[in-house]
Amino acid sequence: MSEHIVLIGAGSAMFTRGLIADLIRSGEEVDLALVDIDPLALEVAERLAHKMVSLGRAPITVRADVDRRQVLAGATAVICTVGVGGRRAWEQDVFIPRQYGIYQPVGDTVGPGGTSRALRMIPAMVAIAEDVHELAPEALFFNYGNPMAPVCRAVRWVTGAPLVGLCHGVHHVAAYLAGVLGVDRERLSYTAAGLNHLTWFTEVSVDGRSAMPRLREIAQELGHVDPDAHAIDEVMHNNPFSWRLCALFDAFPAVLDRHVVEFFPQFFAEGDYYGATLGIGAYSFEHTIAAGDAIYEAMRSDALSAEPLRPDYLERIGGEHEQVVEIIDSIRRNAGRVYSVNLPNHGQVPNLPPEAIVESPAVADASGLHALEVPPLSAGIVGTLCGRIAWVETVVEAALTANRDKVVQALVLDGVASSLDIAERLADELIEAQREYLPQFHV
Structure with missing residues (x-):
């Protein structure tokens, strides 16, 4: 079947570029509708999409609208990458708490930044879900927006829409652990469950043999850092706090120190992270914002330029979009592949509260995404x-x-x-x- 995919929040140009590149590589016929309430950002996304499709000579049609209701009817998949207020609002989520001695390296999941962002995101996502439920009730419905757990919980609670939360964090950390263990990613298998951005790898195996003893050894090596003897870049590269937690809880937390430290603010008074300040000297928030602005400007230039895109523009890039095309394909082909997703807890994590949005493995087959039960957490x-x-x-x-x-x-x-x-x-x-x-x- 050909897909009618609606991307809401298409002004997130990096995500849009990655998604379109993945769709082109899939070779499938797609009717792609781009939606963003910012007409200028939408124009950039639409022009870039047309140029990419032309470069890839793909069977993809592209249209765009600021009103999602105009394009939702008949959608087979709806993907949301909404960020209400964009980077300028995000800055306030981080800068205002700094005045009170609260330093956040990310500020989009928990902490004051996560709370503030949730207040903006939840009403917007509930309204989107109501439209999807009305106009495309059979569509696969995915969310990439943070804070993941509050957004998915609110949408499920208010509308009943079958929203699935996706994040590449567990996928990324699996690759990280494979690298630390010195093995190819394909040899690694694992069980990971928890909350988005604090998902615990409770079992890791290589070729079917547990790698947990080796991870405990590595935790002793990387979990103890003398900040006076190491530059902060080296400290951040080693993720010492995550490894300390691994040694203590016998499980590795995703998604590494940049996110994990925000779940344990009691250990980082005044933002002190191994001699540097979180969000400033360590995991600079300003750098994240500047990089996002620069990426958007580069894509705007590519989109609006009369010059064609360079041939390597369609090469695969990492990022949040990474798995959604694969998941849709697994469902359509009844392939039964397993992914880490955010769903209401219906027993898949036995000793966490029912209906809580948990991140854990799920199988993607012809009937959709279904959570797999994991062993009880400690x-x-x-x-x-x-x-x-x-x-x-x-x-x-x-x-x-x-x-x-x-x-x-x-x-x-x-x-x-x-x-x-x-x-x-x-x-x-x-x-x-x-x-x-x-x-x-x-x-």
């Missing part, structure tokens, strides 16, 4: 996750009810605020700074 690992699940429930309620006190509660549960007064002031400043995207809080 009590310690459950402890690292259950408080975060309570935070998810609280921030979802805050976003859906526009309840300022729930926002404060979420910041308290997160553990980054040093006092209730700071939690309240931080909540008020974030809500005010994002006023444009939070009309429900200002009626």
Whole structure:
């Protein structure tokens, strides 16, 4: 069957470029509809898409619309890569907490940044899901937007739409662990379960033999760092905090230090990370933003230029888009391949709360994506996750009810605020700074 794919948030040019390159390589016939509420970003995405399809001589038609309802009817797959407010709003999620001594290297999953982003994302994604449920009820429905667990939980709770959360983090860490073990990725098998950006590799095998003893040895080597004897770039490369956790919990956390440290703020007072400051000297947030701006400008230039794209433009690039085309193919061909996905917990992680959005393996076959049951997690690992699940429930309620006190509660549960007064002031400043995207809080 030919696919009618709708990409919502197509102004995320890097994702759009990677997705189109993957579709071209698949050789399948596709009707691709691009959607973005920013007409200028949408024009860039549409022009770039047309040039890529022309270069690849692919059987793909491309159209674009700022109104998703105009293109959703008959969709076979809907992919959302929405970021409400874009990088400028994201900056406020990180810069405002810094005024209170809270330093975030990413600020899109947990922490004040995750809370603030959830308040913007949840109403928008619920509205999208309602349209998908109405106009394309049979479509495969994927989300890449963060914070993953709150977005997926809210959409499932309010609309019942079968939204599946995708992230390349577990896939990326599997490749990282293969490299550390010195083996080809194809020889590695693993079990990983948890919450998005804190998913625990509880078993890793090479050629069917457990590699956990070797990982414990590596944890002793890489988990202890003298910051005075190592440059911060070397420290970041080694991910010492993740390896310390591996030694302690006998499981490796994804997705490495840049994300994992945000789940354990009690260990990084004033942002101190092995002698550098998180988000500044270590995992620079400003660098992330500048890189995103530069990538967009380069793609805008490529899209609007009269010159053709260079021949290597279609080469595969890594990123969040990596697996969605493969997943759709596995479903259509009933291939039964296994992927790490975010779904409501219906027993696949036996000792985590039911309905919580968990990241764990699922098989993709003709009837869709179905979670595979994994062994119960250890009590310690459950402890690292259950408080975060309570935070998810609280921030979802805050976003859906526009309840300022729930926002404060979420910041308290997160553990980054040093006092209730700071939690309240931080909540008020974030809500005010994002006023444009939070009309429900200002009626």
